[in-house]
Amino acid sequence: MLLDTSGLFCLLHKHEWEHLMAKQVYATAATRFTHNYVLDELVSLAHTRRIPRHELLNFSKQLLNDSRVDVIWINEALHRRALDLLFARTDKTYSTLRCR
Secondary structure, eight states: OBOOHHHHHHHHOTTSTTHHHHHHHHHHOSOEEEEHHHHHHHHHHHHHTTOOHHHHHHHHHHHHHOTTEEEEOOOHHHHHHHHHHHHHTTTOOOOOOOOO
């Protein structure tokens, strides 16, 4: 499962309307991966939504230290490959879980 910003925010913030669904989907995922751009974006989103900093930082640290979550670190070559992939698949959408 790709852990995107919206899904992680739902998982983090118990008052989001899809928090319980996010917890359930996360718990049943056979694999979990994300990348550092998503983690960076999560920090910005959480600050904008006024999530207490200590909650966000603890959540982020848990993700980084969780052996069941693979964090992919983006460099220039990988960023360019990702853009090529997106250009080749402009008809696709990638997120299914959305928070308000």
